[in-house]
Amino acid sequence: MTTPDRKEMANTIVNDPTSYKVCLVCGAIVDKAVDSCPDCLAYRFDENAAHVADVALDMAVRPQTAVSHLDMSNAAD
Numbered sequence: 001m002t003t004p005d006r007k008e009m010a011n012t013i014v015n016d017p018t019s020y021k022v023c024l025v026c027g028a029i030v031d032k033a034v035d036s037c038p039d040c041l042a043y044r045f046d047e048n049a050a051h052v053a054d055v056a057l058d059m060a061v062r063p064q065t066a067v068s069h070l071d072m073s074n075a076a077d
């Protein structure tokens with residue numbers, strides 16, 4: 001089983017969208033406490049709760065390829 005708990009993660013975010021923000025460069029959802037995106041090091045975010053929830057829902061149903069780079073780094077380890 002290599003499937004990440006993206007649905008569970010998405011549920012967490014949807015239930016508490018004000019604790020997160022969306023990176024405007026790569027679209028990643030990150031904790032609101034961080035200053036720069038851990039994926040692309042950008043520092044511009046959309047903190048609109050409705051948008052965060054929307055992106056989280058999209059993430060839950062998106063095909064695996066969207067985060068393939070994460071899976072590849074795991075596999076190479």
Ligand SMILES: [Zn+2]
Nearest residue numbers: 023026037040
């Ligand atoms: Zn980013």
